[in-house]
Amino acid sequence: MTADDVLSVLAVLREEAVDVWVGGGWGIDALVREQTREHRDLDLMHRTDQEETVVAALAKAGFAETVDWRPVRFVVTDPRGREIDLHPLAFAPDGSAVQASLDPHRPFVYPAECFVSGTIRETAVPCLSAEQQVYFHQGYEPADHDRHDMAQLRRVFGVATHF
Secondary structure: OOHHHHHHHHHHHHOOOEEEEHHHHHHHHHOOOOOOOOOHHHHHHHEEHHHHHHHHHHOOOOOEEEEOOOOOOOEOHHHHHHHHEEEEEEOOOOOEEEEEOOOOOOOOOEEEEEEEEEOOOOOEEEEEEEHHHHHHOOOOOHHHHHHHHHHHHHHHHHHOOOO
């Protein structure tokens, strides 16, 4: 998934006036304002009440659902192999959100202040904060790309990470 691919997908979704936020590796690169590694996919958070519009817009762009782990997440892929990992968020009136997890008693929590802006190729994009990215990188054995991503957040923001 290239920077141009990400910006193209975001443009398709912007045309439909849906709210999405970039997470994962591309979200970290948006925060640090430079591409620091190659990316296999694009992680997007979206409002649960806009999911039908998100899916329809991506279908028009050639993406079809390939994995369904709802309500936690689902994946769409296009014929070129580009993959988008979608994470449905239920928002509260205060701007915070929750995402279901495999443990129904421990949903993922998104404080209102974690929804920020970053930059991909000099284009402003909505993304998740450095603190939220650190939160999501806990509780599992990290891969090399996870270590790389956390190193970028330490380098640019001086945040503490657990690896």
